[in-house]
Amino acid sequence: MPDNSPAALDHAILPGVALGYAPVIDRQRAITGTRLTLVPLRADAKVDQAELLAALAAVWPQGGELLNPQGEALLAALLAQPPAQPVQIEMPAFIAADPAHAAALAALKAGGHVGVLKGLPQDALPAEVAGVFKRVVLEPGQSAPAGLTLLHAGVRGAEAIDASFAAGASAVIGWPMDGPFDAGAAVGKTEIAADLQVIMELISRVDEGEDVERLEQTLKRDPSLAFKLLRYMNSAAFGLPVEVSSFRHAIMLLGYARLKRWLALLLTTASKDHSMRPIMYAAVRRGLLMEELAAGMQERELKDEMFICGLFSLLDHMLKAPFEKLLQSIPVPERVRQALVEDTGPFLPYLELVRAIESESVFDYRDRAEALMIGAGEINACVLRALYKAAQLE
Numbered sequence: 001m002p003d004n005s006p007a008a009l010d011h012a013i014l015p016g017v018a019l020g021y022a023p024v025i026d027r028q029r030a031i032t033g034t035r036l037t038l039v040p041l042r043a044d045a046k047v048d049q050a051e052l053l054a055a056l057a058a059v060w061p062q063g064g065e066l067l068n069p070q071g072e073a074l075l076a077a078l079l080a081q082p083p084a085q086p087v088q089i090e091m092p093a094f095i096a097a098d099p100a101h102a103a104a105l106a107a108l109k110a111g112g113h114v115g116v117l118k119g120l121p122q123d124a125l126p127a128e129v130a131g132v133f134k135r136v137v138l139e140p141g142q143s144a145p146a147g148l149t150l151l152h153a154g155v156r157g158a159e160a161i162d163a164s165f166a167a168g169a170s171a172v173i174g175w176p177m178d179g180p181f182d183a184g185a186a187v188g189k190t191e192i193a194a195d196l197q198v199i200m201e202l203i204s205r206v207d208e209g210e211d212v213e214r215l216e217q218t219l220k221r222d223p224s225l226a227f228k229l230l231r232y233m234n235s236a237a238f239g240l241p242v243e244v245s246s247f248r249h250a251i252m253l254l255g256y257a258r259l260k261r262w263l264a265l266l267l268t269t270a271s272k273d274h275s276m277r278p279i280m281y282a283a284v285r286r287g288l289l290m291e292e293l294a295a296g297m298q299e300r301e302l303k304d305e306m307f308i309c310g311l312f313s314l315l316d317h318m319l320k321a322p323f324e325k326l327l328q329s330i331p332v333p334e335r336v337r338q339a340l341v342e343d344t345g346p347f348l349p350y351l352e353l354v355r356a357i358e359s360e361s362v363f364d365y366r367d368r369a370e371a372l373m374i375g376a377g378e379i380n381a382c383v384l385r386a387l388y389k390a391a392q393l394e
Helices: 049-059 072-080 099-110 158-166 194-207 212-219 223-233 247-267 274-293 300-312 315-319 323-329 334-342 348-359 362-372 376-393
Strands: 017-026 031-040 066-069 088-092 114-118 133-138 149-156 171-175
Touching: 017 274, 017 348, 017 362, 017 376, 031 072, 031 274, 049 072, 049 376, 066 072, 072 088, 072 099, 088 133, 099 114, 149 158, 158 171, 194 212, 194 247, 212 223, 212 247, 223 247, 247 274, 247 300, 274 300, 274 315, 274 348, 274 376, 300 334, 300 348, 315 323, 323 334, 334 348, 348 362, 348 376, 362 376
Parallel strands: 031 066, 066 088, 088 114, 114 133, 133 149, 149 171
Antiparallel strands: 017 031, 017 171
16 A cells, blocks of 8 residues: 555655646535656656656545656657556557557556546547547647547636637636736725634734634634634644544644734635635645745744735736735735735745746746756655645635
């Protein structure tokens, strides 16, 4: 049995591969899965098959997610020995159409795996191969063949997502944000929901060091938020040695500084607007990934600040206001403000690396990693741990 925990990924892993990830978003804007893209950093990069399978088992012990291996070496490795748990594997049309791979594809189906065709083959696939595929990943503007469910990949921006669904896609792989929030594009006046206002008030009160009774009174205005906060604190991702039974107990265990971090998480996940689900998905993973990248830093304070920086990096999209305005009412550390408002400071290079991982851009990935002097294997371990912890919170 594999060790299905972040501790199983406490070493550099897959150093010749760049990992990227993106949500699979359905028409209701729910997240139905995560696509993990594996891009070889060099054409001759060798893949350790046992290491690859162990990494996937650790982060996705239940299987069922979407793997997007790029490069024939990675594809061949997964065809020769797929993960033990059923997964969906994207397969380029030219690989699917090659008779040399027909037996391996049939074995995939027999093992409970599902093929996702990427691109359109020039000719119809043989029946035994076609049966492996249920969905097809295409660029926006392409139509799916009969019998295959259409997914659009590489979609960025809320308008692009809407356009893909209007064009018949059942799901999209991509991100609803494309750059900072554009206040000029916002339509009408946006009111901040009452539940978000409660959390913003709590963050301010914690920052000012108000006593526990005042904090509890504020939280009691929305019991569902209190429940969600305690659920977060008792999750495996939080790692407390004892169960937290009350808000007062949480403060005793954590102190105000660490409590602020979890109020920040609550702020970025509490929206009841369904269209915000992909943004919340992204924000949580950004926070956890930046925290993982900060693991080598000596000061606990720096790690918490990195977490908040990633978590709040999409707050402009959530609350539909520019950071200059938002951070006047939400207290954040100076280094976080520098990264989000001024695009400067020590945290900005890490945030840019996270964006490169999201965009699956090998050029940007390599550039940002070299600037920070972090190896791909170390980054990959951070990515997989962050994805694992995010899954524990949801």
